[in-house]
Amino acid sequence: MKSNHADYNSLSPFELKDLLIDAGSKNKKGNKLLNAGRGNPNFTCTIPRRAFHRLGLFAIEESEYSFSYLSSGIGGVPKHDGIVSRLEQYCIRNEEYLGISFIKKALSYIEDQLGIDREEFTKEIVEAILGCNYPVPPRMLALTEEVVKHYLIKEMGCNQKTNEFDLFAVEGGTAAMRYIFDSMKQNFILEKGDSVAIGVPAFTPYMEIPLLKNYSLNEIHIKSSEENGWQYTDEELNKLLDPNIKVFFCINPSNPASVKLDDRCLNKIAEIVSKHPDLIILTDDVYGTFANKFTSLFSVCPYNTILVYSYSKYFGATGWRLGTIAINKNNVIDDKIKKLNQLQHNELHDRYASLTKNVDELKFIDRLVADSRAVALNHTAGLSTPQQIQMLLFSIFSLMDVEDKYKTIVKTVIERRDSVLYKELGGSALTNNNIVGYYTLLDLVSIASKLYNKDYGEWIQNNINETDFIFNIAEKYGVVLLPGKGFGSDSASGRVSLANLNEVEYAMIGKVFKDELDYIYNNEYMKSSK
Incomplete structure (x- = not known):
């Protein structure tokens, strides 16, 4: 069948992305744009970030302490003598803030478990978080x-x-x-x-x-x-x-x-x-x-x-x-x-x-x-x-998360998204110890064969252009996937990032993918079979 988007077949998926987003944002159904094309996660690790900002405030206090005789707003390079004691006192004064407990545990951990002197460690992190000196050594602190x-x-x-x-x-x-x-x-x-x-x-x-x-x-x-x-x-x-x-x-x-x-x-x-x-x-x-x-x-x-x-x-x-x-x-x-x-x-x-x-x-x-x-x-x-x-x-x-609690949570989030996506496609996600699931490839031929029959899968393979399919679900439903062949896949497929949308939205993506295969089956495949 004639392709409507053949001119785009040679483009990198990441160059195609902006065109797909533009098409999806104007979709015919007026749906919310669901961009599963890029793998930027919608979850973040918060505790080390809280610690970073608390350490930053301590470092600023240390800097101002060095030049305390000058007017406010001017600081110096933090003094090294007694810096660990001052950090410990800072933690006591601010123990009600999240992130402070992590700092205290980190000081203990690096000394007890890694054999790093806490005074030298504190000197490095306080000066570094201020960004008041060049990276020395330049390769890495x-x-x-x-x-x-x-x-x-x-x-x-x-x-x-x-x-x-x-x-x-x-x-x-x-x-x-x-x-x-x-x-x-x-x-x-x-x-x-x-x-x-x-x-x-x-x-x-x-x-x-x-x-x-x-x-x-x-x-x-x-x-x-x-x-x-x-x-x-x-x-x-x-x-x-x-x-x-x-x-x-x-x-x-x-x-x-x-x-x-x-x-x-x-x-x-x-x-x-x-x-x-x-x-x-x-x-x-x-x-x-x-x-x-x-x-x-x-x-x-x-x-x-x-x-x-x-x-x-x-x-x-x-x-x-x-x-x-x-x-x-x-x-x-x-x-x-x-x-x-x-x-x-x-x-x-x-x-x-x-x-x-x-x-x-x-x-x-x-x-x-x-x-x-x-x-x-x-x-x-x-x-x-x-x-x-x-x-x-x-x-x-x-390193301190010896029970891998954070890892378990983020993996569970991704696994649940994977599960609801494939449930809408009439099956279940592949599961074995090697599958990570941060992304998944929705193979048009394989899914069409499972939903209907092998003949329909073969017809899809011979008649449907991957880029057309990807553009169609963007233009009709507002769903953005990236073409699998653009990543070197031999089969026509859509790459879905399982990291950047909510669970209910992955269920919607699965439904949209199936709806488009249903549409092709009823309006193109069946007519061609007569």
Whole structure:
């Protein structure tokens, strides 16, 4: 059948989003716009935020105390002597406020459980939350890095010790990806024409980055499918044995399928790495905190893997732009740099000469920091210090939540939304230990086959354009989904974020999806069958 929106098929889903929102806001039924196209959660983690603002008020008092002889409105750098005692007294004076109890517990926890001196810790957080100094070290504040390492070890299922890897605090996961690709190019790890593999379906921009002119990489897809539980088959993973593939780019748990890699996949990738020891793995594990017993490739293949983690989704903090890059101290990229030819070494010496006399010993993660500020501005690099403190407080909150009460609540919220959505579609959501459910893909063919029959499903596959379907439910009902094929899915589908609307609204989305399939069945399929 003729498509009404064929011109949009080549657009990225996130470019299509604004057109769909515009169509949905003018929908024929006059319904409230339901935008399930973007994964910004409508829940936030409040206790660490309360603590952040209470600490901020204490830090301002400390600043004003330093310059108390001056007129009001002017403060100085907080005095270090006696600062812990003053913070404890501040907590006593303000114990009725939520967030104060958390601060008191955090001071006890970091000393008792992590072995961090509370005086040094208090000095760091008070000065940092004021933002009165540059980030020093620029890569990440020292004690903040130690706490975040413990958090990642807990949440990413890591078997590393904190002294085995380094962190770079960055402005969210997207900044992390940009920095990594740019530094790999600058350091001759990736050159134009090189092959990179990416697990699909995948977050669309990650598929677009390698194809940009400044990279011009050859992209190879490692495919997963609903039929295989959104896991990679051994046959697909064996593509990684090709020595020409320099990097395997993986989102785990996946986006949009929202499924974590199972043990078979993890073990198979480890086996492949043993045969292709130069392979670099870049894993984005932002949704790992929503999974049951999550294990990152960073733990399975530590020498080969760069971990990117963002606090955006789990803590409802997309606007904070909090992310980290983790790289083991002993890693494949540093070893690759050592093996570069003399001409390449000479060029890198010129690039990083302003940072150190011994460029050969400059670690890749420190090159990342420098490259993020075009090297010359390395001294002003680093994530803002108040951002780092909010990251620190989120981390401590999770570490102290030994019963995972917060995790249980947010997972339950998402699972309930998933359940009501699929109930309206005449079935139930798939459930197994690998499914995270932050997103889901509503497969047109699969759902049509279940609601009616296999013949109708096949007819949908051959006659209905995915983009048309997505636009139709926006224009008719005011529901915005993103097209699954735009994320590399082989089948026509709509991606639904289960994080950003209320439960009753997901029931409405399920009903709308079914209503449109009913309409097509009665007005197009049945007529074509006569």
